[in-house]
Amino acid sequence: MNGFRIGIVGCGGIANRHIAGYRSVAGDLGEVVAGCDPNEEILQGYCDKYAIPHRFTRAEDMIASGQVDVISLLTPPAVRHEVIFPAIEQGIHLLVEKPFGETLADAVSFVEAAEKAGVVLAVNHQMDFTRDMEAIRQAIASGRIGQVRHIAHDHLQNRTRVQGWRSREQRLEISIFSIHLIDRIRILAGSPPTSVAAVMRSWNPDVEGETYTSLNVQFENGTVGTMVSNWHSPTLPECRLRIDGTQGSLLSAKEGFLADKATLRIQPADGALEELDCSQQDTFPTAMGQSMRHLLEAARQGIEPLHSGRGNLQTMQIVDAAYLSAQRGGALVEVGKISSS
């Protein structure tokens, strides 16, 4: 075969979306040749379903096998170090599911090791690659709304059924879900975060972590980001991303983060309203494929991908600062004062 040989570590739920996207969007650059899962039944079921030849129950065996150039790490958040460090040592590039690490300090150690070894390390924030997000990035880069001042990203859903490892996560709502929104806000702000204030609630008695977050983040260039993510919105689901710049505004409205139907409205202060249909079939797997495609292109060209581990450290800074702020009842936390070691 030509191209990169990809190994999937963690063949559970999300691995199905990944492989579908890789095959439809990144098949010319790489192919999944190996799967790894300690659960033999899950491993064989997944590899049979997708005709994957090489199968491992231990990630260290996949890494040592010489059969893969890239690992897609799709395990629960507690499984990171034991795969990332040995893979980096073997010169294997990595796409790591969010959250990148359980804490900022974890993430810093991964990035430092990857940079030293010269491997590409990216974090799977696939929602940075949806059609609406790409149109928003273009609109900002072209100067159509001027300098970005305010980014409001809200997600309101009814997600009260939480099962398995997620129900035991101490860091739940942000780490497992709205970290995607935070990552988008930080990319669109285009500047390092300076301070965060957050309020959280744990409204689901069946789980250990938070299920509601409202957050405010300030960036060095003066941009302010706000986010509300509520898992307890009984009706009227909504995912909204609004940006106000010095010369105009834009608004992306969807029923949910992963909805295929999407409309983006852009209105410069001195121009006509433009309404773009950003709908996309199979948004979820397609975005997964784009995420892998960007990693493979970056590995081929020796460049930093949009969703690099290095960039994600700012996302993890916001996340750690948010949890600390929430512990302190919503007090402002300066990002420079949180520990990264």
Ligand SMILES: NC(=O)c1ccc[n+]([C@@H]2O[C@H](COP(=O)([O-])OP(=O)(O)OC[C@H]3O[C@@H](n4cnc5c(N)ncnc54)[C@H](O)[C@@H]3O)[C@@H](O)[C@H]2O)c1
């Ligand atoms: N980007 C997204 O939109 C998105 C969506 C859902 C989940 N996720 C992330 O994907 C990851 C997995 O979530 P999921 O829903 O697929 O969970 P899951 O429980 O369905 O699957 C996880 C799999 O990992 C396996 N596993 C556990 N330890 C392992 C190890 N040491 N080596 C190899 N495999 C191991 C488990 O046996 C299981 O099959 C999490 O980090 C989650 O946050 C991301």
